[in-house]
Amino acid sequence: MTAATPLDAEELAAYLALKEVSSLLEHAVEQQLRTDGGLSGPQFQILARLSDAPAGHLRMTDLADSLVYSRSGLTYQAAQLEKQGLIMRTPAEDDERSIVVTLTPAGRELLDRVMPGHVEVVQRLLLTSLSRRDIAAITDIMGRVRDRMRTAPPRSAQRRPAGG
Amino acid sequence: MTAATPLDAEELAAYLALKEVSSLLEHAVEQQLRTDGGLSGPQFQILARLSDAPAGHLRMTDLADSLVYSRSGLTYQAAQLEKQGLIMRTPAEDDERSIVVTLTPAGRELLDRVMPGHVEVVQRLLLTSLSRRDIAAITDIMGRVRDRMRTAPPRSAQRRPAGG
DNA sequence: TATTGTTATACTCTATAACTATA
DNA sequence: TATAGTTATAGAGTATAACAATA
Numbered sequence: 001m002t003a004a005t006p007l008d009a010e011e012l013a014a015y016l017a018l019k020e021v022s023s024l025l026e027h028a029v030e031q032q033l034r035t036d037g038g039l040s041g042p043q044f045q046i047l048a049r050l051s052d053a054p055a056g057h058l059r060m061t062d063l064a065d066s067l068v069y070s071r072s073g074l075t076y077q078a079a080q081l082e083k084q085g086l087i088m089r090t091p092a093e094d095d096e097r098s099i100v101v102t103l104t105p106a107g108r109e110l111l112d113r114v115m116p117g118h119v120e121v122v123q124r125l126l127l128t129s130l131s132r133r134d135i136a137a138i139t140d141i142m143g144r145v146r147d148r149m150r151t152a153p154p155r156s157a158q159r160r161p162a163g164g
Numbered sequence: 165m166t167a168a169t170p171l172d173a174e175e176l177a178a179y180l181a182l183k184e185v186s187s188l189l190e191h192a193v194e195q196q197l198r199t200d201g202g203l204s205g206p207q208f209q210i211l212a213r214l215s216d217a218p219a220g221h222l223r224m225t226d227l228a229d230s231l232v233y234s235r236s237g238l239t240y241q242a243a244q245l246e247k248q249g250l251i252m253r254t255p256a257e258d259d260e261r262s263i264v265v266t267l268t269p270a271g272r273e274l275l276d277r278v279m280p281g282h283v284e285v286v287q288r289l290l291l292t293s294l295s296r297r298d299i300a301a302i303t304d305i306m307g308r309v310r311d312r313m314r315t316a317p318p319r320s321a322q323r324r325p326a327g328g
Numbered sequence: 329t330a331t332t333g334t335t336a337t338a339c340t341c342t343a344t345a346a347c348t349a350t351a
Numbered sequence: 352t353a354t355a356g357t358t359a360t361a362g363a364g365t366a367t368a369a370c371a372a373t374a
Contacts, residue, residue, distance in 0.1 A: 005283075005287075006283060010299050015286055015291075018186065021310050021313065119170060122171065126179065129309045129312045132174075142185045145185050145290060146185050149188050
C-alpha cells in the first residue's frame with residue numbers, strides 16, 4: 001500500500017482555505033437565490049445552463065451530465081421547474097426517446113431578475129478581495145485542475161484487486 | 165440601486181472554474197468517506213474538528229458555529245455519531261447548560277482509518293495538478309478571501325430600507 | 329431575559345432499482 | 352441490447368419553531 005504521504009502544512013492550508021471559501025460562497029449564493037427568486041442552487045444551475053445553451057435548450061441527458069447528478073435527480077428538478085412554468089419539456093424531433101428542455105420566457109425573466117443579486121454576492125464576497133492578477137491566477141490554476149479532473153478516471157482503476 | 169456591473173469574462177471564468185473544482189472535489193471526497201468509513205461529509209467534518217481541538221473536545225455551540233450550520237442540525241448529526249460510538253456528549257462542568265462533545269477512541273480510530281484515503285483523493289484530484297507556487301498562490305489568495313468573508317457582515321446591512 | 333441544547337415537524341434533495349419506450 | 356427518461360421509494364440533511372433548563 002502506498003503510504004499516502006500526509007499533506008504538508010502548505011498543502012493542507014491551501015486545501016482548507018479553498019474548501020472554506022467555496023463553502024461560504026456557495027452558502028451565501030444559495031441564500032440569495034432563495035430569497036430573490038425562490039430558487040435552489042441546483043434549480044438555478046439548470047436554468048443558467050439552459051440560458052447559456054446555443055438554442056436555449058438541451059436534452060435531459062446532456063443536462064444531467066453537465067450537472068453531475070443522476071437522471072432521476074434531474075427529472076425531479078425538471079418537474080419542479082416545469083410546475084413553476086420556468087422550463088418546458090418537449091419530445092425531441094430526431095430521437096423519440098429524448099426530451100428537449102427549453103427555458104420559457106418566464107424562466108428567462110426570473111433568471112434576469114435573480115442575476116444582479118447573484119453577481120452582487122460574488123462581487124462582494126469573492127471579487128472584492130481579488131486583484132486582477134489574483135483573478136488570472138485562479139482562472140489559470142483552477143482551469144488546469146479542472147481539466148485534469150475531467151481527464152482522470154472518475155472512479156474506476158483506483159482500487160487494485162491485488163497489490164502486486 | 166448600484167447597477168451590479170456584470171462580471172467580465174475573466175471574473176466569470178475564475179468564478180466558474182473555482183466553483184467547478186470545488187464541486188468535483190467535494191463530490192469525490194464525500195464518496196471516499198462514505199466508502200471507506202460510512203461517514204458523510206458533515207460527520208467527517210465534526211470528527212475532524214474535534215480531533216483538532218485542543219483537548220479533543222468542544223461545546224455544541226462552538227462546533228455549530230465553526231461548521232456554519234444550525235444547532236438543531238448539529239444535534240441531529242451528533243446523535244448519529246453518538247449512536248455509532250464515535251463521540252460522547254457530557255454536560256459541561258462550568259456551565260450546566262452546555263454539552264461537551266468528545267471524540268471517543270473509536271472515533272479517533274475511524275478518523276485514522278479514513279484519513280489516508282481522504283489524503284489520497286486530495287492528492288490525486290487537486291495537488292497533482294499544482295506546483296509549489298500554485299499551492300502558495302492558493303493559500304495566499306484564498307486565505308485573504310476567507311479573512312474578508314469572515315470580517316464582512318454575514319447577512320445584515322445588505323438591503324437598505326430606503327435607497328437614498 | 330438571554331443562552332444552550334433538544335424535539336417535533338416539514339421539506340428538499342439525491343440515489344437506486346424497476347419500468348416503459350425507442351434505437 | 353443499449354439508451355432516454357420516469358416513477359416509486361427510501362433515506363439523509365437541513366431549517367424553523369416551540370420547548371426545557373440554566374445563566
